[in-house]
Amino acid sequence: MISKEFSQNDKLEAIIQEQLKPFVRQIDCEAYYAKEYLLELGKAGFYQSRDLPVNHVLQREIALVEETAKVCMTTAFNLWCQLTSMTYLRHSTNAYLKEEILPKLEKGDLLGGTGLSNPMKFYGGMEKLHLNATRTEGGYSVSGTLPSVSNLGDTHWFGIVAEVDDDQRIMACIPCDVDGLNLKEKIDYLGLNGSATFACQFKDVFIPDNWLIAEDADSFIKQVRPAFIFYQIPLGLGVTEAAIHSINKVKSKQGGSNQYLPVQAEELEQELEGLREKTYKLASMTTDFSIVWEELIRIRLEVVYLTSKAVHANMIHSGSAAYIQKSDPSRRLRESYFLVNLTPTVRHLEMLLAGEKQHLEGN
Known part of the structure; x- marks a missing residue:
């Protein structure tokens, strides 16, 4: 089974021993964010997908989350955010995101968040979308608030879905340092406070077309x-x-x-x-x-x-x-x-x- 093969990977075990295990208590009790562990996985090649079969990448990355969760589920959750953000770009047809941002995510030069908790509930009929978008020259203007998005930081990118009108929703990948976006850290949870989770307030945030993952988010x-x-x-x-x-x-x-x-x-x-x-x-x-x-x-x-x-x-x-x-x-x-x-x-x-x-x- 691929999970057992992967768990015996000496390179991964060394990264876990050096960059994760010594910090587990600090992650849990002091809201420490294991950013270096996530970056090191990318630098060691564990995020690469180029020229690899989809199923191989999926199984490898499932196993990567599992091995991390055995030690620290907070960091495994951050890893889930990273893998999911890369999945968005792997499926997008946007050349800028696929050729400029995705390679940096896969190499461990950038980290990514998901931002899809509210949209997933929207598509499940449980909530309204919290973000609204208006078409403007060269892109969209987005306003609204996402209560919590994880695996964020100054140089991170994350996915969002915003409603244009009743018939259209867009999906985009945006950097955390974009003008008009205010982040407020949340560390009052029962656990997983080391997950770099923030409330995200958007006020007329300009999303250029080259940040669009899809103009038909529903599909x-x-x-x-x-x-x-x-x-x-x-x-x-x-x-x-x-x-x-x-x-x-x-x-x-x-x-x-x-x-x-x-x-x-x-x-x-x-x-x-x-x-x-x-x-x-x-x-x-x-x-x-x-x-x-x-x-x-x-x-x-x-x-x-x-x-x-x-x-x-x-x-x-x-x-x-x-x-x-x-x-x-x-x-x-x-x-x-x-x-x-x-x-x-x-x-x-x-x-x-x-x-x-x-x-x-x-x-």
């Missing part, structure tokens, strides 16, 4: 949303793997009393391997992921529930040692609650699956 989103979901699944796979490892470490403590608990590592391992196998198999099957959309969102939902189950079991198996703010089990517990609320959230996923079921029954 474009359908192309990229499978990757959006694919890169989220390994967040849960990695955290679950770490929780299982932690449970096994305390197996013989307290006189072996953990053996009487209802959820055991073996059960979690079996469920994890089943979902991991489904994920990588699905990623290798086709390049038209619209035909497996229902299965993909079902896996995403099942992974969230398994991760929640695993981290709660980890807390119980670890006992009072877990009930410390800086403990690894408590960090994973808080990370898991973020995964529950990451767009598409659990309730969004349940609604999507219910809608697919009603559609099938209607036919």
Whole structure:
């Protein structure tokens, strides 16, 4: 399986050991942003997609998120943002973005965010779009506010969707230092405060045509949303793997009393391997992921529930040692609650699956 092959990559392991593991507690407790780790992955070639099959790139990057999440889901989430921003540009027909910005993202010269939490909810019928665009000479003028966008910084770029009118929405990739954009950092979350998350206020921000990913965002989103979901699944796979490892470490403590608990590592391992196998198999099957959309969102939902189950079991198996703010089990517990609320959230996923079921029954 590609995930196991990738996990044995010495170069990746060295970067994790040097640029991530020493900072995990600082990331969790002090809102430290592991920017250097993300940049180093690019410099080491882990983002490159040129002349590579789509399925190979997808599987490799799923595995990259999984290996990162085993150590720190906050940084794995930032990595998800980076991979998703590159996915937008890989699918765009905009020559400037593909030839000038994408290579810098893939080389680790630039970092990127997604900005699509609100648009994904809009397309799910849950929210109105927060950004509005007006056509002007050479581009669009955009105003509005995005409550939270992650993996941002002075030199970062990120994706947005803005409504022009009832029949048109545009998608663009913009730099954080553009005139008219005000960023306010958010670090009051239960966890993942080291994710470089900001509220983004747009006031007549000029978006030139060469920053446009697509002038028909409605159609474009359908192309990229499978990757959006694919890169989220390994967040849960990695955290679950770490929780299982932690449970096994305390197996013989307290006189072996953990053996009487209802959820055991073996059960979690079996469920994890089943979902991991489904994920990588699905990623290798086709390049038209619209035909497996229902299965993909079902896996995403099942992974969230398994991760929640695993981290709660980890807390119980670890006992009072877990009930410390800086403990690894408590960090994973808080990370898991973020995964529950990451767009598409659990309730969004349940609604999507219910809608697919009603559609099938209607036919």
